Amino acid sequence: MKIVVCVKQVPDTTDVKIDPKTNTLIREGVASICNPFDEYAIEEALRIKEKLGGEVHVITMGPPQAIEVLRNALAVGADKVYLISDKAFAGSDTLATAYALSKTIEYIGGADLVICGKQAIDGDTAQVGPGIATRLGIPQLTYVSKIREIDLEKKKIIVERLLEYGREVVEAPLPALITVVKDINEPRLPSLIGIKKAAKAQIPTLTAKDINADENRIGLKGSPTWVVKVFTPEARGGGGEILKGELNEVVPLLVTKLMETKFIK
Amino acid sequence: MARLLIDKDLCTGCESCVPVCPFGALSMKEGIAVVDEKCTFCGACVDVCPVNAITMEKEEKAVTIDTSAFKDVWVFIEHEFGKVSGVSFELLGEGRKLANALGCKLCGMLFADPELAEGFAKEAIAYGAERVYLVESPLFKIYRTDPYAKAAVDLIRKYKPEIVLFGATTQGRDFAGTVATTLEVGLTADCTGLDIDPETKYLRQTRPAFGGNIMATILDYPNYRPQMATVRPKVFPMPERDDSRKGEIIREPLQMTEEQVRTKVLEFIRGTETVNLADAEIIVSGGRGVGGPEGFKPIRELAEVLGAAVGASRAAVDSGWISYEHQVGQTGRTVRPKIYIACGISGSIQHQAGMKTSEIIVAINKDPEAPIFKIATYGIVGDLFTVVPMLTEEFKKRLGR
Ligand SMILES: Cc1cc2nc3c(=O)[nH]c(=O)nc-3n(C[C@H](O)[C@H](O)[C@H](O)COP(=O)(O)OP(=O)(O)OC[C@H]3O[C@@H](n4cnc5c(N)ncnc54)[C@H](O)[C@@H]3O)c2cc1C
Ligand SMILES: Nc1ncnc2c1ncn2[C@@H]1O[C@H](COP(=O)(O)O)[C@@H](O)[C@H]1O
Numbered sequence: 001m002k003i004v005v006c007v008k009q010v011p012d013t014t015d016v017k018i019d020p021k022t023n024t025l026i027r028e029g030v031a032s033i034c035n036p037f038d039e040y041a042i043e044e045a046l047r048i049k050e051k052l053g054g055e056v057h058v059i060t061m062g063p064p065q066a067i068e069v070l071r072n073a074l075a076v077g078a079d080k081v082y083l084i085s086d087k088a089f090a091g092s093d094t095l096a097t098a099y100a101l102s103k104t105i106e107y108i109g110g111a112d113l114v115i116c117g118k119q120a121i122d123g124d125t126a127q128v129g130p131g132i133a134t135r136l137g138i139p140q141l142t143y144v145s146k147i148r149e150i151d152l153e154k155k156k157i158i159v160e161r162l163l164e165y166g167r168e169v170v171e172a173p174l175p176a177l178i179t180v181v182k183d184i185n186e187p188r189l190p191s192l193i194g195i196k197k198a199a200k201a202q203i204p205t206l207t208a209k210d211i212n213a214d215e216n217r218i219g220l221k222g223s224p225t226w227v228v229k230v231f232t233p234e235a236r237g238g239g240g241e242i243l244k245g246e247l248n249e250v251v252p253l254l255v256t257k258l259m260e261t262k263f264i265k
Numbered sequence: 266m267a268r269l270l271i272d273k274d275l276c277t278g279c280e281s282c283v284p285v286c287p288f289g290a291l292s293m294k295e296g297i298a299v300v301d302e303k304c305t306f307c308g309a310c311v312d313v314c315p316v317n318a319i320t321m322e323k324e325e326k327a328v329t330i331d332t333s334a335f336k337d338v339w340v341f342i343e344h345e346f347g348k349v350s351g352v353s354f355e356l357l358g359e360g361r362k363l364a365n366a367l368g369c370k371l372c373g374m375l376f377a378d379p380e381l382a383e384g385f386a387k388e389a390i391a392y393g394a395e396r397v398y399l400v401e402s403p404l405f406k407i408y409r410t411d412p413y414a415k416a417a418v419d420l421i422r423k424y425k426p427e428i429v430l431f432g433a434t435t436q437g438r439d440f441a442g443t444v445a446t447t448l449e450v451g452l453t454a455d456c457t458g459l460d461i462d463p464e465t466k467y468l469r470q471t472r473p474a475f476g477g478n479i480m481a482t483i484l485d486y487p488n489y490r491p492q493m494a495t496v497r498p499k500v501f502p503m504p505e506r507d508d509s510r511k512g513e514i515i516r517e518p519l520q521m522t523e524e525q526v527r528t529k530v531l532e533f534i535r536g537t538e539t540v541n542l543a544d545a546e547i548i549v550s551g552g553r554g555v556g557g558p559e560g561f562k563p564i565r566e567l568a569e570v571l572g573a574a575v576g577a578s579r580a581a582v583d584s585g586w587i588s589y590e591h592q593v594g595q596t597g598r599t600v601r602p603k604i605y606i607a608c609g610i611s612g613s614i615q616h617q618a619g620m621k622t623s624e625i626i627v628a629i630n631k632d633p634e635a636p637i638f639k640i641a642t643y644g645i646v647g648d649l650f651t652v653v654p655m656l657t658e659e660f661k662k663r664l665g666r
Contacts, residue, residue: 011288011289011475030289036596037596063301063302063303064302087302090302090304090305090306091304091305091306093451094442094452094454095445095446095449095450095451095452098446121475121476121595121596122474122475123454123474124454124455124473124474124476125454125455126438126442126454127438127441127442127445127452127454129442130410130439130440130442130443130446131442131443131445131446133443134414134442134443134446134447135446139410139411139527139528140410140439140443141528142435142438142439143435143439145589158531160534161435162589162590163435164434164435164541164542164543164544165345165346165535165536165541166533166534166535166536167533167534167536168530168532168533168534169530169531169532169533169534170528170529170530170531171528171529171531172527172528172529173527181589182589182592182596182597183588183589183590220306223451223486224449224450224451224485224486224489225451225452225453225483225484225485225486226483226484226485226486227305227307227308227309227481227482227483228308228469228482228483228484229308229309229312229481229482230285230287230307230308230309230479230480230481230482231479231480231482232478232479232480233473233477233478233479233480236621236640240626240641240642240643240644241642241643241644242633242638242643242644242645242646243643243644243645244646247645247647247651247652247655248655250645251645251652251655251656251659252659254627254643254645254656255656255659255660255663257643258604258625258627258643259663261603261604261625263546263547263603263604263624263625264547264571264604264660264664265572
C-alpha cells in the first residue's frame, strides 16, 4: 500500500494580528506551521501503514523553507518526503497547484491512496484535493471523518464523510483520493530519535522540469484566478453593549432585546 | 513568469508595503524594500505604495479564447432529501443583479431524479431563473461526484455560460473543483461578495482568507471562461418567490450509466441533533467554560426553547465533551446565524473565524476581559450556570413554552 500525503506550510493564524492603526495584517514574527488538517492526513496515513503495511510518502509544494513541514513528517514516521520548489511555481492558484501536485504524484510512481487535508487554513479553498483527483483520474472522497475499511485484495475503500446533516458511508475503488477532517484521529508527537533523524535527512527538491510540468499550466501563467485586492474586513460593529446590573434585571432586558429582533419564533 | 518590480529610485523606504504583504515576502534592506520568493504576486503592496514604486509585470497568457461566446449567469440548483437548498435561491437573488448588470439571462442548472425534477425547476423559475438547464436521471437520486461533474461539464461546454455559481456547501465544494479542473478554468472558493466591474464587466469575487483576517478580491483572467465561484450560504438574502413567473426548461440527457459511477453510497447516518448548524437561525454554543459534558445540559435546554442548534468551541470538542460536528471555527464549521449565543467561550481568533459574521452575537462569560465581548452585540458578565438557566426560564415565559 503506497500512500501519498499532500501537506502545505501555512502561516500560524493564531499569531496573526491586525495593526489597529493601519488596519493591516502584522506578519512580523508570525511562525509557519504545517496546515493543521494535513497533520491529520499524515497521521491517518501512518495508521493505515501500521495496519496494512506499505509506505508513506509526503509531498509539499512551496518555497525552500517549506522543507520544515517535511522534516516534521519524517520525524513522525514518513518513509519518503519530497519538496517541490521552483520559482516557476510562484503565483500558482488552486488549478495550477493541483496540476503540479498531480504531476509530482505521477513522477514518484503514483499511489494507491492520496490523502489531503480538508482545506488549507490560509486560503480555505478545499479545491486542491478534488483538483488532484481529477487530474489523476481517480475518485475523490471529501470530508472523510473515518476510514471504515480498506480491502487491498478487492482494491476498495469504505469511508464515512461528515456532511451537513450527518455521515454518509461511501465505497470507492482504489486508487482514490480522500480529504480528511479533524475528527478522523489524534496526531502523534514525534519521538526524540525521530526528530534527530529528520534533522539530518537529505530531502530531495523537485523542480518543474523534474516533474515534467507543462510551463503553461503552472505558476501565474497556469492560474486562471488573480488576486486584485487584499484588504482588512470592516471591524465588526461589536464592542457592543455589556448589560450591567443585577442578573434578575439584565436577563429579562437581554430577552427583551432579542425578542425585538423578531428572529425568535 | 510574472515579476514584482521595485523601483529603487522611487522607493522612499517608508515600509508601508512590508506589513500589508499577506505572505511576509517583503522586507527592508539598506532602506529599500526587497521581495523574496514567498511572493505570490497578489498585488497587495502595489496598491499601498504611496510613491508608486512597486509595479507588477504580468506575462501574456498562453491560451486565448473568444470570450464573447460566453454569456448568461448560471446558478447550480442544489437539493438534498427532496428539497432545494436555500443557498440556491439566495444565489438566484444575487445572480439576478449580476445578470442585470451584464444585460444577460439568469439560468438555473439542475440535475435531478425524474420524479422531482419538474417541481425543482419550477421553484427555480419562481425565484427568478428565466431558463433552467435540466438533466434528469435516476442516477441523481443521491448526490455523487461523478454524475454531477459529468452533467455540469457537458452542459457548460455546450451552452457556454459566462458565470457559474455554486453554493459553498459540502456538495458544491465537492464537485465544483472537479468541474473547474476538467474545464481548466478558475474557481474562487467560499465567496461572500460578488459584483460586476463596471468597466471590464468581469466578475469581482470577494472572499475571506487567513481565517477571516483579511479579504481578497479575485478576478479571472479574460482567457478563462466561465468565471466560477462557490458562495457561502446565508450571505445573500432570500429573494421573493413569485409562482406566476414563466421560464423555459431545456432538457439534456446524462451521458453516463450507473456502472460508470465510481463511488457507491452504502448508508446515511443522520445526525442526532434535530437542528443542524448549517441551517440554524439561532445557535447556542458552549466552550471550555461549561466545564464538562454535563455542562452542555443548560446549553441544550436554552437551545431547545429557542429552536436553536448547539455549537461548541474547539476546546470543548477536544476535551471530548461534545462531538466534532458541533465545532464552530476555523477548523470546524463556519456559521452565520441571526443570533449566536456564546457561553463560556473566550472568543479566540480561530473561533471568531467561524462565527464573526453572525448578525447578533451574545456573549456570556465570567471574565469581563474576554475577547468575545469585543465583537459581541450584547454581553453579560457572569457565571453561565446561573445566567443560561435564567435565560431559558425567561424565554419560556415570554414564548409561552
Ligand atoms: C490552527 C488552529 C485552529 C483552531 N481552530 C479552532 C476552531 O475551529 N474553533 C475553535 O473554537 N477554536 C479553534 N482553535 C482553538 C482556539 O485557539 C482556542 O483555543 C479555543 O477556541 C478556546 O476555546 P474556549 O473559548 O472554549 O476556551 P478558553 O479560551 O479556555 O475560554 C473559556 C472561557 O470561558 C469562561 N468561563 C469559564 N467558566 C465560566 C463560567 N462558569 N461561566 C461563564 N464563563 C466561564 C472563561 O472566562 C473563558 O473566557 C484553533 C487553534 C489553532 C491553533
Ligand atoms: N502547496 C501545496 N503543497 C502540498 N499540498 C497542498 C498544497 N496546497 C494544498 N495542498 C493540499 O490540499 C489540501 C487543500 O488545500 P486548499 O485547496 O488550498 O484549501 C491541503 O490540506 C493539502 O493537503
